[in-house]
Amino acid sequence: MRVVIIGNGTAGIHAMLAIKRNTPKTDVTLVTHDEPFFYSRPEITQLIEDPYTLKVIALPVPGEILKDITLIHQTVEEIEPKTGTLRLAGGARLPYDRLILATGAAPKKVKIIGVPSDAILTMRTARDALRIAAHLEESDAPVILGGGLIGLKIAHTLARLGKPPRVVVSSPRLLSRTLDSETAATIQELFEENGVTFHLGATPKYADWDERTRKGTLFTEKGDKIPFDLLLAGKGVNPRVELARQAGILIEDGGIAVTDSMETSLKHHYAAGDCASIFNHETGRYENRAIWPVAAESGRIAGEAVVGKLISSGRFSAPIARNAITFFSVPMVSIGTVQGESLKTNVYREASRRIVRKIFQENGRIVGAVLVGDIMHAGVLFEAVRQEARVRQIPGWLLRGAPQFSQQTPSMEVLFS
Amino acid sequence: MREIFFVPERCLPGCNACQMACVAEHLKNKGLLSPLSGLPFPKKRQTPLYKHSVRRFFPHPLRCLHCDPPRCVESCLSGSLIKNETNGRVGNNLEQCIGCFMCVAHCPYGAVIPTPAEHVSIKCDGCLWSKAPACVRACPSGALVFTDSETHAETLETQIRFKKRKIQPPRLSPARV
Numbered sequence: 001m002r003v004v005i006i007g008n009g010t011a012g013i014h015a016m017l018a019i020k021r022n023t024p025k026t027d028v029t030l031v032t033h034d035e036p037f038f039y040s041r042p043e044i045t046q047l048i049e050d051p052y053t054l055k056v057i058a059l060p061v062p063g064e065i066l067k068d069i070t071l072i073h074q075t076v077e078e079i080e081p082k083t084g085t086l087r088l089a090g091g092a093r094l095p096y097d098r099l100i101l102a103t104g105a106a107p108k109k110v111k112i113i114g115v116p117s118d119a120i121l122t123m124r125t126a127r128d129a130l131r132i133a134a135h136l137e138e139s140d141a142p143v144i145l146g147g148g149l150i151g152l153k154i155a156h157t158l159a160r161l162g163k164p165p166r167v168v169v170s171s172p173r174l175l176s177r178t179l180d181s182e183t184a185a186t187i188q189e190l191f192e193e194n195g196v197t198f199h200l201g202a203t204p205k206y207a208d209w210d211e212r213t214r215k216g217t218l219f220t221e222k223g224d225k226i227p228f229d230l231l232l233a234g235k236g237v238n239p240r241v242e243l244a245r246q247a248g249i250l251i252e253d254g255g256i257a258v259t260d261s262m263e264t265s266l267k268h269h270y271a272a273g274d275c276a277s278i279f280n281h282e283t284g285r286y287e288n289r290a291i292w293p294v295a296a297e298s299g300r301i302a303g304e305a306v307v308g309k310l311i312s313s314g315r316f317s318a319p320i321a322r323n324a325i326t327f328f329s330v331p332m333v334s335i336g337t338v339q340g341e342s343l344k345t346n347v348y349r350e351a352s353r354r355i356v357r358k359i360f361q362e363n364g365r366i367v368g369a370v371l372v373g374d375i376m377h378a379g380v381l382f383e384a385v386r387q388e389a390r391v392r393q394i395p396g397w398l399l400r401g402a403p404q405f406s407q408q409t410p411s412m413e414v415l416f417s
Numbered sequence: 418m419r420e421i422f423f424v425p426e427r428c429l430p431g432c433n434a435c436q437m438a439c440v441a442e443h444l445k446n447k448g449l450l451s452p453l454s455g456l457p458f459p460k461k462r463q464t465p466l467y468k469h470s471v472r473r474f475f476p477h478p479l480r481c482l483h484c485d486p487p488r489c490v491e492s493c494l495s496g497s498l499i500k501n502e503t504n505g506r507v508g509n510n511l512e513q514c515i516g517c518f519m520c521v522a523h524c525p526y527g528a529v530i531p532t533p534a535e536h537v538s539i540k541c542d543g544c545l546w547s548k549a550p551a552c553v554r555a556c557p558s559g560a561l562v563f564t565d566s567e568t569h570a571e572t573l574e575t576q577i578r579f580k581k582r583k584i585q586p587p588r589l590s591p592a593r594v
Contacts, residue, residue, distance in 0.1 A: 375522065
């Protein structure tokens with residue numbers, strides 16, 4: 001059986017590993033138009049700091065598996081599901097029995113009147129990061145559009161390099177989808193201490209830009225004038241579904257609709273990672289969630305399903321949003337629902353160490369958590385959110401983050417009874 | 418797959434040989450002499466957190482269950498967490514860890530712990546390079562047992578049977594697991 005995987009991101013790697021571990025004799029071909037090796041996308045900000053870390057951010061793949069697969073460095077132009085072939089750029093054809101689409105996502109393009117769209121740099125691949133690094137050498141006033149996780153991660157890198165940027169955020173506060181207002185203010189304070197300037201609630205209107213000197217001024221609707229010589233955008237991502245759409249595969253919520261075993265609407269065609277929309281059994285809708293652990297888990301499930309070795313292990317944990325990130329040595333975790341008027345909030349604060357731990361409850365169930373400064377037991381909270389644990393009172397060790405030496409498997413019923 | 422089992426009745430409180438062995442095993446030269454002779458001497462861990470944990474529980478290494486598939490490994494951004502395919506133990510390669518703490522946010526047992534100063538996550542790796550974990554090798558009273566769960570359950574049953582017949586069980590009382 002010949003399996004072809006499109007994409008060498010997280011989902012592609014985990015699909016490949018799952019196939020090779022279960023059935024080592026399966027013929028696996030990986031097609032990618034990104035760098036022809038495996039590296040970690042979230043780590044590419046390290047490339048801005050030092051371009052020679054490309055080796056460091058490479059992901060370890062066992063040598064015997066690496067020898068056994070075929071890696072094609074080429075763009076896929078079209079999927080022909082009737083004949084089971086891929087048409088590659090350059091006219092070559094690649095037959096397949098099973099296809100895994102792990103095409104990932106592309107950064108959202110930002111349009112500002114007065115600046116050509118290719119002058120606004122985005123960050124997704126190693127090549128993008130190296131391009132930013134090259135432009136940054138001549139830049140003194142970088143401006144970042146977007147106050148989400150991507151925007152702040154770039155801002156963090158630039159501030160550490162000694163070129164603190166200005167960040168233009170259209171919503172009234174930072175990380176409006178990840179954090180609640182109190183912790184967002186804490187993070188904002190942290191960035192401002194390190195020299196980053198924020199323009200909150202500022203929608204870019206137009207810009208004066210000189211192509212020769214690459215300098216310009218950005219005008220916002222509030223009337224701010226922001227000088228810049230480098231524009232970077234971190235406004236989130238869009239799933240790349242052009243190939244699937246051409247092949248007639250069902251698209252939902254912007255991504256490729258998949259079942260619990262990652263199969264698309266076409267038989268023998270699977271999808272995983274940022275390009276896939278996974279069915280949420282709670283809401284009855286397909287949801288696209290572009291985060292690393294979902295990509296890794298869905299990639300593994302797709303790989304196991306392709307070779308028929310999928311052991312059903314309950315429902316997929318994708319529906320819960322979660323993220324962990326460290327800014328200026330302050331770790332931060334956000335899990336589940338963190339905003340809403342009907343939420344009951346349990347808070348633990350320690351101002352001297354800049355610790356805020358919040359656990360959100362709705363109808364007695366834990367639905368979300370925000371941990372800043374001390375992230376102990378974040379995983380226990382994630383599991384509680386996943387199992388919708390009913391809690392009368394949050395145990396003190398969970399709220400305060402004291403280490404718990406528990407021997408029992410913490411089944412949530414035992415933990416929270 | 419063999420696991421570490423803890424028998425609380427056999428544990429000698431205050432012995433802490435398992436902890437020392439764990440530290441020694443994870444040092445580069447596998448010995449405690451150099452850190453002990455080197456200055457400064459480690460501080461006493463008399464923080465409220467430490468007191469709290471000691472008062473309620475014996476410290477013991479049964480935190481990581483080495484899940485299959487391990488969620489921490491799947492969530493690791495840098496590829497530093499690795500599951501050893503032959504013995505099934507999960508370990509963290511600290512030189513590659515970038516301290517994103519995705520693993521901390523995904524371990525349902527709270528077994529992966531963030532270190533505040535070094536910005537890496539640490540966990541019990543079951544000494545995946547050796548035949549048996551260092552804590553088990555160091556335990557003087559047999560409170561830590563390294564075996565598979567079936568064998569351990571059998572041993573426990575034998576102990577309970579002895580107790581029911583009101584015969585003194587061989588050396589030690591039955592264990593709760």
